[in-house]
Amino acid sequence: MYESDEYILMDGEKRAQVHPTNGVKQGCPLSPLLFSLYINDMGREISEGIEGAVTGDRVNCVSHMLYADDLGLTTNDPGEMQAMLNKLRSTYAEKKRLTVNTAKSEVVHFNSKSVSPLQNPFTYDGVVLPEKDRFKYLGMLLDRRMNPKIADNVRCGLITWLHRAGFLSLPRVTI
16 A cells, blocks of 8 residues: 555664554554544444433434544433443444543533432443543533533533533543
């Protein structure tokens, strides 16, 4: 696929020549397209049988938000959330040989009345995902209380949608 040689760089110096037989080079324009095609079925696989989070119109539901390698799972039901996390691991990540970085994964309960932790915290592959008050998703700071001073950098309807959804759990999972 490529005609030029590839090298391993260490401290800015070429250390070894390599000849990869598969994959794409880092920075190759094909890389995001191929990754997108590879994970295109993720949403369907992990949300099958899941209602997801009720939106402001109380008719439409959203179970996930996926952009490149950032995945946000949304639901009003803690049982559904754990089911999606389990499906992500057992039905999807293992099959596609993907690794979820649990160190970058966290849970935020939006618009909830209390800050008490769940009786059964969310887990991924046996790792408890930490609960946070806020997190950044695609450059937008999202706060569990929908504090406008914290969320004023968000100019789209996502905050309104999350606020109207009621109690909403949104783990951020980085693949």
